[in-house]
Amino acid sequence: MSAASILPPIAQAFQLAAGFAMTQSVSALVQLGIPEYLKDDTRTIGEIAVHCGAHPETLFRFLRFLSKAGVVELESENCRLSPAGQFFRKDLPGNLTKGLELMTYEPWQESWNNVIHSLRTGQAAFQHAMGQEPWEYFREHPEYGKPFNEWMTHLSRMSAHTLVGNYDFSGVRTVCDVGGGHGFLLKTILERYPQARGILFDLPFVVAEADIVMHDDRCEIVGGSFFENVPRADLLILKSILHDWNDEKAVEILRACAAALEPGGKILAMEMVITDSGSPIGFFYDLHMQVMLGGRERTQEEFARLFAGAGLKLTRIIPTRGPQSILEAVKA
Numbered sequence: 001m002s003a004a005s006i007l008p009p010i011a012q013a014f015q016l017a018a019g020f021a022m023t024q025s026v027s028a029l030v031q032l033g034i035p036e037y038l039k040d041d042t043r044t045i046g047e048i049a050v051h052c053g054a055h056p057e058t059l060f061r062f063l064r065f066l067s068k069a070g071v072v073e074l075e076s077e078n079c080r081l082s083p084a085g086q087f088f089r090k091d092l093p094g095n096l097t098k099g100l101e102l103m104t105y106e107p108w109q110e111s112w113n114n115v116i117h118s119l120r121t122g123q124a125a126f127q128h129a130m131g132q133e134p135w136e137y138f139r140e141h142p143e144y145g146k147p148f149n150e151w152m153t154h155l156s157r158m159s160a161h162t163l164v165g166n167y168d169f170s171g172v173r174t175v176c177d178v179g180g181g182h183g184f185l186l187k188t189i190l191e192r193y194p195q196a197r198g199i200l201f202d203l204p205f206v207v208a209e210a211d212i213v214m215h216d217d218r219c220e221i222v223g224g225s226f227f228e229n230v231p232r233a234d235l236l237i238l239k240s241i242l243h244d245w246n247d248e249k250a251v252e253i254l255r256a257c258a259a260a261l262e263p264g265g266k267i268l269a270m271e272m273v274i275t276d277s278g279s280p281i282g283f284f285y286d287l288h289m290q291v292m293l294g295g296r297e298r299t300q301e302e303f304a305r306l307f308a309g310a311g312l313k314l315t316r317i318i319p320t321r322g323p324q325s326i327l328e329a330v331k332a
Ligand SMILES: C[S@@+](CC[C@H](N)C(=O)[O-])C[C@H]1O[C@@H](n2cnc3c(N)ncnc32)[C@H](O)[C@@H]1O
Pocket: 135, 152, 153, 155, 156, 178, 179, 180, 181, 182, 201, 202, 203, 206, 224, 225, 226, 227, 238, 239, 240, 241, 244
């Protein structure tokens, strides 16, 4: 039984209404560097306050609040990170601090403040709140665009080896990562498959910063839009792209990809495939994509329909031990 389900309903309702305070409190904990100071150790409130420059009595009350949510474990004056709290340590690979930081930034907060706009219109709240769609906004506001692209690379670092390990790229001559960000996934493929050549394709201002694959002479870097022209290749990868867009736009992207496929070529989409009994993270991302971009997460049937709408056939779905699956499609 979860902690929430043993609370009286009014307390559960209160906790739901105060959810914003949790994001901000965890963010403050991270900004003070408390998770890296605690590591695997137990420290007193006094030690943490001195080391991180916090007001001791207020710090105690913050940590007490966070202990109720399972971020830290507190016994009298002694505090340690919980297993979940370990994911807020910047010194550990796979930590979630960059994603948390983004959620506290103005464009993200303002978009969620306007979530009702999405609910009423079915459109993105970001554009309504910020006056521009995110990609245009990121180009003009590198203070937000840069950390966003870094978070994407961080997520790719966490998942690329698993994704690449679950697919056989050995017959592939040219692989193009469409909307490939700064190129970490492509680099992982090229390192493992020396016969393959790569093309990193993304918006010009994004690939301009793509130092990850820049120095590989088997890799070409191309700036452009996947609504206009996708470079030709025998394998096109779309990782975390389709979920950014509504069905109409996603089909447009898939059509442009289908037109760029060499004969016998394949498209690989790497996405979460949601099911009713699946992880709540999938349902959070489903809403987050709606709010930020008017996009969505999809079920297996929804993906099959999407591919069919672009003249493609979904041939198989390969689950991985990470949250994303590999969806392979060919021309129908
Ligand atoms: C959610 S990120 C995924 C990045 C990368 N595939 C990954 O998984 O780390 C979406 C990417 O789509 C790119 N993008 C957005 N609009 C685009 C367009 N019209 N043409 C090409 N790329 C675009 C963004 O710049 C961004 O890098």
